[in-house]
Amino acid sequence: MEPRQDLRFCQTPDRVTLACAITGSGPRLVRAGTWVSHVECEAREPDTWSTIEALSHHHTLLRYDPRGCGLSTRDVPPFGFETLVADLETVMDAMAPEPAALLGISCGAPLAIAYAARHPERVSSLVLVNGYARAYFSAPTTPPHLLEEAKLMLATIRQGWAQEKSPFRQIFLAQLMGSDAADPVARHLISERMRLSMTPDVAERHMRINYAIDVKAECALVQCPTLVFHARDDQMVTADQSRKLVAWIPGARFVALDSDSHVLPTRREAGRVFVAETLAFLGGARPDKPRLSRRQKQILGLVAQGMTDKQVARELGLSPRTVEMHVALALRALGCANRAEAVLRADREGLLDDVV
Missing domain, CATH: 3.40.50.1820 (Alpha/Beta hydrolase fold, catalytic domain)
Known part of the structure; x- marks a missing residue:
């Protein structure tokens, strides 16, 4: 239809x-x-x-x-x-x-x-x-x-x-x-x-x-x-x-x-x-700003620095599988097809500004 x-x-x-x-x-x-x-x-x-x-x-x-x-x-x-x-x-x-x-x-x-x-x-x-x-x-x-x-x-x-x-x-x-x-x-x-x-x-x-x-x-x-x-x-x-x-x-x-x-x-x-x-x-409202968890923001912030999943996992004391899971959830929340797009959108929305 x-x-x-x-x-x-x-x-x-x-x-x-x-x-x-x-x-x-x-x-x-x-x-x-x-x-x-x-x-x-x-x-x-x-x-x-x-x-x-x-x-x-x-x-x-x-x-x-x-x-x-x-x-x-x-x-x-x-x-x-x-x-x-x-x-x-x-x-x-x-x-x-x-x-x-x-x-x-x-x-x-x-x-x-x-x-x-x-x-x-x-x-x-x-x-x-x-x-x-x-x-x-x-x-x-x-x-x-x-x-x-x-x-x-x-x-x-x-x-x-x-x-x-x-x-x-x-x-x-x-x-x-x-x-x-x-x-x-x-x-x-x-x-x-x-x-x-x-x-x-x-x-x-x-x-x-x-x-x-x-x-x-x-x-x-x-x-x-x-x-x-x-x-x-x-x-x-x-x-x-x-x-x-x-x-x-x-x-x-x-x-x-x-x-x-x-x-x-x-x-x-x-x-x-x-x-x-x-x-x-x-003058219309912008689309709703996507929401990411603190961990998802952390991981995307490190991905933005060029780190691989294994490097992110070592940096945060997580397993590579856990990092992959958080990346997948972030992609879904941001409506993006890949990591590069996700990093660009998260940065544009100001979602990575408060990552520590």
Whole structure:
């Protein structure tokens, strides 16, 4: 059974129907349209849904499929960036009449920036993830090799978008997912969403728009508090792009994520940092702080110093088996898959500060 989300629909002035998905309760958080979008597919992806659910604990999260994508009208006339901004205006007018927070991920970031600049009275806060203001064809200093790469992607997208074994699909997923592409389950889910999200023709239209975006001038017009995230090793949009956003948007704050994935952080420490920082920024409560026993804190503190289980056992006068047990309990309490993640999270939560 799929997780619960309410589906609503609104219509643009040119009679395109936009599909919206609503989860949670509380102040509105609206995700600007982004491509590879299919709100029903997202609900079937456990990792993606876990992040959606975490944000929905404190907010009414509204996501929508852009025109030509997902459950929205698929057969659409030619469109450009301004059309996509107008579609966001339609969604905001229909679904978020009061001032709301905007979440812009990837190419949704410049959409959110443009809307916030043009409608400052409608946006309470701005959260941008792996975004940019200028793209390959609009930035004056794009290196020649990146321009050639962009042209090659455009030349092959129609033939390769829906073909699972095409070189385009392999390169695109590798850049989109980073090391997560090595997980066959995660790769299959994103690949399936990619296939179902739009036709090759619409995918090419969106890519051409994305490669030509330029909202640098509008960054200076943003008046609301802004939080900017970027994966340190993003292979699709470099972290330098978000650092430029922070320089161009007045008062914006930057948070680097230890990830190489371009999609919304969902797993491991990067996902937890994103959720915690976003909820705190938007005024919601942070997720409950995990609890560790004094012994678990002691052991993690020594693990953080590079000690093995045997060395920890000798240091504390315990058996290696007892140390292993405490480490396993700490991993469970912290929701981490391995010791490195556990040490990072325990340190970030301040759980190791009082270890003696």
